[in-house]
Amino acid sequence: MAKVLVSDSIDPVGVEILSQVAQVDVKTGLSAEEIIQIIPEYDALMLRSSTRVTKEIVEAGSKLQIIGRAGVGVDNIDVPAATRQGIIVVNSPEGNTIAAAEHALAMMLSLSRHIPDANQSVKANKWERNRFIGTEVYKKNLGVVGLGKIGSHVAAVARSLGMKILAYDPFISKERADQLGCTLVDLELLFAESDFITLHVPKTPETQHLIGRETIAKMKPTVRIINCSRGGIIDELALIEALESGRIAGAALDVFEQEPLGESRLRELSNVILTPHLGASTTEAQVGVAVDVAEQIRDVLLGLPARSAVNIPGLTPDVMEKLRPYLQLAETMGNLVSQLAGGRCDSLNVRLQGELATKDSQPLVVAAIKGLLSQALRERVNYVNAAIEAKERGIRVIETRDASTRDYSGSIHLEANGSMGTHSVTGALLSTGEIRITDLDEFPINVPPSNHMLFTLHQDMPGIIGKIGALLGSFNVNIASMQVGRKIIRGDAVMALSLDDPLPEGLLSEITKVPGIRDAYTVKL
Numbered sequence: 001m002a003k004v005l006v007s008d009s010i011d012p013v014g015v016e017i018l019s020q021v022a023q024v025d026v027k028t029g030l031s032a033e034e035i036i037q038i039i040p041e042y043d044a045l046m047l048r049s050s051t052r053v054t055k056e057i058v059e060a061g062s063k064l065q066i067i068g069r070a071g072v073g074v075d076n077i078d079v080p081a082a083t084r085q086g087i088i089v090v091n092s093p094e095g096n097t098i099a100a101a102e103h104a105l106a107m108m109l110s111l112s113r114h115i116p117d118a119n120q121s122v123k124a125n126k127w128e129r130n131r132f133i134g135t136e137v138y139k140k141n142l143g144v145v146g147l148g149k150i151g152s153h154v155a156a157v158a159r160s161l162g163m164k165i166l167a168y169d170p171f172i173s174k175e176r177a178d179q180l181g182c183t184l185v186d187l188e189l190l191f192a193e194s195d196f197i198t199l200h201v202p203k204t205p206e207t208q209h210l211i212g213r214e215t216i217a218k219m220k221p222t223v224r225i226i227n228c229s230r231g232g233i234i235d236e237l238a239l240i241e242a243l244e245s246g247r248i249a250g251a252a253l254d255v256f257e258q259e260p261l262g263e264s265r266l267r268e269l270s271n272v273i274l275t276p277h278l279g280a281s282t283t284e285a286q287v288g289v290a291v292d293v294a295e296q297i298r299d300v301l302l303g304l305p306a307r308s309a310v311n312i313p314g315l316t317p318d319v320m321e322k323l324r325p326y327l328q329l330a331e332t333m334g335n336l337v338s339q340l341a342g343g344r345c346d347s348l349n350v351r352l353q354g355e356l357a358t359k360d361s362q363p364l365v366v367a368a369i370k371g372l373l374s375q376a377l378r379e380r381v382n383y384v385n386a387a388i389e390a391k392e393r394g395i396r397v398i399e400t401r402d403a404s405t406r407d408y409s410g411s412i413h414l415e416a417n418g419s420m421g422t423h424s425v426t427g428a429l430l431s432t433g434e435i436r437i438t439d440l441d442e443f444p445i446n447v448p449p450s451n452h453m454l455f456t457l458h459q460d461m462p463g464i465i466g467k468i469g470a471l472l473g474s475f476n477v478n479i480a481s482m483q484v485g486r487k488i489i490r491g492d493a494v495m496a497l498s499l500d501d502p503l504p505e506g507l508l509s510e511i512t513k514v515p516g517i518r519d520a521y522t523v524k525l
């Protein structure tokens, strides 16, 4: 039975789902060293934000198939390391959207009305009505940095509070911003005009210290900043200085450069509200993300696709369903051409023809690469790491798409160039879904792939087929089917044979000695 390690606390419903297919060990609070010790026994790892999945942990996870982040941000996982190792990384892109947006809004209103301090004051038996004069958000400018799922929901609710929304997101169109009732502006303007600024961007090299000394200098002295996205997007030291000096009016922070927050002057400031990374901490969100991610882990362990894999671009279950027969075709053709090419492969040309010449068909290229590398890497290569493995081996992949149709509605043509020359194959599907090899080294054929195959390149002349048949018979090899493809009579031709048995040692060199045979290849599919 598969084994799943759950290294942060998740809703029990997640454990229940995982238990349908695996032994689940919930072990929270482990150090990196402790995880490295035990991770080799596990097929899957599920976590929230407390576990940091380092390269060392990934590399120790020799059996890991999938890492599931019960949440949105995957910045606590070394995704490139996982990808290189063929491990799928999944998240829950929408499970906690509302929770995080509502937390940011709660932070904004708490900040504007001093709710946490007023609460503490009353609980300390005081009645300080004059100390807690607030500010309204109505008709104020809210600067939303990052107009994705959370930012959009914050914007929608803030608009209903009567706020004007200035949004900055270089990856969002003006039409989308208009639809959301937001004014798309550049960062300079957002910083200069906003009364409240709320951050909803992922942590990337571009967003690291997006708010720092220089940017704070451009803001209104009355501005209040809310960060419920990621620590490190604000330069904490610069923020502390600005809050201490009164350069800005306040800040509300759910996330920090170091979590848990260690010793920090932030704790001493009265114009700051701090929460311990609670953005996703609602019952609804925790059930949502646990179900979302546990189901994906379960599916992957059952050999099914994941719906939100962050490192298999384009291969969603919908696309997978649509392309499934063609994925098998692409992989088989990749495997076939790599065996024909034999030695080192320098480049692979992939031509997607007819109905396959669409944007959605990118996974077919990956499937072809997977097939190409399967001889060398066996089960180590998969849809996650195939492209990286090819790149690291110096294999140049050239894709072309041609929407015109030939004999089949869709076909895949592969050409491998390498140390032993160039070989090409084309494959297509019959209406029954069966695979046909329709072209080999530019010779037209029509054969189904089979476990054991023999291909020859020979001169089209009388008697040659009989000689090959007799030779195979003398070694007790049974021929299941045979086809010859040629362009001109008595010119060059190819012969494709499906065999019931593997070719015995030494027979291939006997075949190449037959007069008229130029080359022969055995292939196992």
Ligand SMILES: NC(=O)C1=CN([C@@H]2O[C@H](COP(=O)(O)OP(=O)(O)OC[C@H]3O[C@@H](n4cnc5c(N)ncnc54)[C@H](O)[C@@H]3O)[C@@H](O)[C@H]2O)C=CC1
Binding pocket: 071, 072, 073, 093, 096, 097, 100, 145, 146, 147, 148, 149, 150, 151, 168, 169, 170, 171, 172, 200, 201, 202, 203, 204, 206, 207, 228, 229, 230, 254, 255, 277, 278, 279, 280, 281
């Ligand atoms: N505090 C908490 O508990 C939670 C925090 N988060 C954080 O919130 C972030 C946002 O989450 P979602 O809205 O679901 O993600 P999303 O992917 O829907 O939206 C992120 C938006 O940021 C934009 N963006 C990316 N780089 C940018 C840049 N350099 N400048 C401006 N905009 C940029 C993207 O175009 C996208 O529209 C997550 O990455 C995660 O780190 C998410 C959930 C809970």
Ligand SMILES: O=C(O)CCC(=O)C(=O)O
Binding pocket: 048, 049, 070, 071, 072, 073, 074, 096, 277, 278, 279, 280, 281
């Ligand atoms: O797991 C959590 O509570 C944090 C959620 C979060 O930060 C995220 O989903 O990106």
